[in-house]
Amino acid sequence: MMQSGDQNKRQPEETGLERYMVRDPERFALNLARAIEEAGRAAAAWSRPREQGERRDTMTEPLADMVKTFSRLTEYWVSDPARALEAQTRLFSGYMGIWANSIRRIRGEDSEDSAIKPEPGDRRFQDPDWAKNAFFDFLKQAYLVTARWAAELVENAEGLDDQSRQKARFYVQQVSEALAPTNFIMTNPELLRETFESDGENLVRGMRMLAEDIAAGKGELKLRQSDYTKFELGRNLAVTPGKVVARNDLVEIIQYMPATEKVLKRPLLIVPPWINKFYVLDLNPQRSFIRWAVEQGHTVFVISWVNPDARHGDKGWDEYFHEGIRFALDTIGKRTGEKQVNALGYCVGGTLLAAGLALMAQENDARIASATLLATQVDFTHAGDLKVFADREQVDALDRAMKEKGYLEGSHMATAFNMLRARDLIWPYVVNNYLRGRDPLPFDLLYWNADSTRMAAANHSYYLRNCYLENNLAEGRAKLCGRRLSLSDIKVPIYMLATIDDHIAPAKSVFLGAKLFGGPVEFVLAGSGHIAGVINPPSLGKYGHWTGGGARETLEEWIAAAKAADGSWWPHWHGWIEGLDPTRVPARKLDRRRKMLGDAPGSYVKVRA
Structure with a gap:
């Protein structure tokens, strides 16, 4: 032919x-x-x-x-x-x-x-x-x-x-x-x-x-957005050197090898969202926030959430806090001897971190000395388009569906996220793949986007009801481990980043939530959206950011008073961290005499939905 x-x-x-x-x-x-x-x-x-x-x-x-x-x-x-x-x-x-x-x-x-x-x-x-x-x-x-x-x-x-x-x-x-x-x-x-x-x-x-x-997709269309054969975790994605140093039924804790002779005294704990996999923060060496943080002298620990199945159906926010954040803090204390850490939460990981900080304030647990919240909502009054899927009827229906399996299929959330930007994330690939008959180009971010995770039923139901549906965390009605939470109890310094084109955690929503904390808040606005605005290394010189808008009633007023700066927000954040405590100590080597559970990025992250 x-x-x-x-x-x-x-x-x-x-x-x-x-x-x-x-x-x-x-x-x-x-x-x-x-x-x-x-x-x-x-x-x-x-x-x-x-x-x-x-x-x-x-x-x-x-x-x-x-x-x-x-x-x-x-x-x-x-x-x-x-x-x-x-x-x-x-x-x-x-x-x-x-x-x-x-x-x-x-x-x-x-x-x-x-x-x-x-x-x-x-x-x-x-x-x-x-x-x-x-x-x-x-x-x-x-x-x-x-x-x-x-x-x-x-x-x-x-x-x-x-x-x-x-x-x-x-x-x-x-x-x-x-x-x-x-x-x-x-x-x-x-x-x-x-x-x-x-x-x-x-x-x-x-x-x-x-x-x-x-x-x-086992009967559902699993839209091909990238040439997935070109990527492999641990080979050309998530390659920052590190070890799995602790594991339980819900998480693996990864400690990364130092890249400097001296490191900041306070280790850095990263709490990523469980809706996606943590390696969005470690895509490749050029765009890896984790590698960059290590190179600035942070001793980085990361929570890698399990990809849940029926065994995890009853694990809610109590378990995700105890077996996730608190387990990570215990691990860091044992491995470094430090009594305080800087914590960083991204998206829903930041929402859980904020809830955990409110609980820890009541318990006089001062192990988290500062918190960074990236594209994180704690007040859902002006939540993004995902709120379309979170009215009472749909949440009730979702609860019934999740109880059958104990989890929500990863494809459900992947489809919802893609629909937020259907013009960019759905229809170009439908046309390119199924009408033009062409394989999509390899793109690491879209490989990660397609590597979806399941949601434990109790966890996801708590999140939808207490945040999107009833806004209980902002209103002081949410409970964690049996205690009613108030974000005003949180007195530690907060670095709160919003991104200007975010459809998942809109900047207006993040800004409103920043007013709820009881301590000092450094609000920063970055260019671009939920992913690109956060994963924006200084070497790219892209997007820009705004700082120093002061105490304002509205986001528009804050932007008008803020100072614009070129490029990434990462150096500004690192300067903020050092301003809290610049003390440095000899780099913490990974002690090979102590038991390691495998190389980074670990085994949990490799489980496909």
């Missing part, structure tokens, strides 16, 4: 309509048949686990919630004929504007200034034919007009409560991005050209990959 490269040589000069014509009808028909066959395998991979009772669909509740939310939105616009007519008129007017532009274009007039354009940063319509070809230009403008009109319906609907409006905004965005013409072969000029140029071979490859990814 002639390959696509041969075809490119055969017709190098094709332009215009010739690019949208079948080259070899017989070969094209054969490949369509092969693509249908591969699609059948994909359907079988999806249906087989359900027929055998191994997989049950869990989308019923979210879909029902979406329908209910859209019903509330529709009710507002159709309950008043004048409002309904107004909405229809706005949409019709937009379409008429597109039609008028098309007429001017046919006449040879310049219609560029009046054309509907994508928003800045929208990379979906970069192919030249989205502008040059009248048909695809019409599709693009019609889509943009409709999507913006739908978004305006949400914003202009009166009487919606904040939760319903947030849900409507989120669901409208999901539907709009799913229906973009860039996601379909016949409405995407680049896809259509590639399909004709390869005589449909891209579809054969794409359907084969689809079948493989559904099989890998």
Whole structure:
């Protein structure tokens, strides 16, 4: 068979309509048949686990919630004929504007200034034919007009409560991005050209990959975002030298080897989120926060959470604090002899750390001398789009589903996180993998993103109810180990980092939570989002950060008073730590006479969901 490269040589000069014509009808028909066959395998991979009772669909509740939310939105616009007519008129007017532009274009007039354009940063319509070809230009403008009109319906609907409006905004965005013409072969000029140029071979490859990814997800689509074969933990990811020095049923404690002759007297304990794996902080030597901290003279200990299964179903926040943070503190004390540490928590790891600090304050446990909270919410009043999935009905349904297995499947949270940035994390890969038939490029951060973890049922239920649903931690109603918690009891210095484009822990939410602590708080705002804004080594010189905004009522006022600085926040944080206690002692070597349980990154992190 002639390959696509041969075809490119055969017709190098094709332009215009010739690019949208079948080259070899017989070969094209054969490949369509092969693509249908591969699609059948994909359907079988999806249906087989359900027929055998191994997989049950869990989308019923979210879909029902979406329908209910859209019903509330529709009710507002159709309950008043004048409002309904107004909405229809706005949409019709937009379409008429597109039609008028098309007429001017046919006449040879310049219609560029009046054309509907994508928003800045929208990379979906970069192919030249989205502008040059009248048909695809019409599709693009019609889509943009409709999507913006739908978004305006949400914003202009009166009487919606904040939760319903947030849900409507989120669901409208999901539907709009799913229906973009860039996601379909016949409405995407680049896809259509590639399909004709390869005589449909891209579809054969794409359907084969689809079948493989559904099989890998055991009946659910495990979207391939990176070439996973190019990475291996301990070989080119999570390679900072260290040892597992303690282990229990819930965690491994890793101590990293020193890189300086002297180290800060206070060791550094890192509490990562259990929703993802800790090696986001140790992706590769160039972007590893852990390696950088070691090189600055910190004796770094990290908690590596187990990837839970049915055995861990009853472990809630009490156990995660006792067997996680408190076990780590005990381990550090035994190995270093130090009575105080600096602690750092990231995302939900920071939320648990804050709750633990409130408990330790009541117990007069002063082993944590300072706390750093990265992209951490303790007040969930203005929580991000994940709150869409955390109303009472959905949490109740999730509780019932988790009790059956004792845990929440890792794919559930992975899908939720991807949906927050569907335009970047879902649809480009659907198009690239299953329509273009191309393997994704190797990317360490997306390898980590796909390396999902399960959630222990009791732990996740506590988190959703006490934080997202009832905001008990902020309101002083949450309990840990039988004691009611008050964040105002925490008097140790706090370094609190928010990131300006965070959709998971919005900066406004983090800023509000910073007001709840009883001691000094150093609030810092970093550029970019939840991951890139945190994992931002100084060597990259990216994003920038803001400091010194002082005590302000709102985040906007704080930013107006803050000082902007270029590059990473890491050196500023290290200076803050040294300002608390600059004392240094001889580097703590890993004593080989004491029992080690393995090399970093340990065994728990390698368990796949």
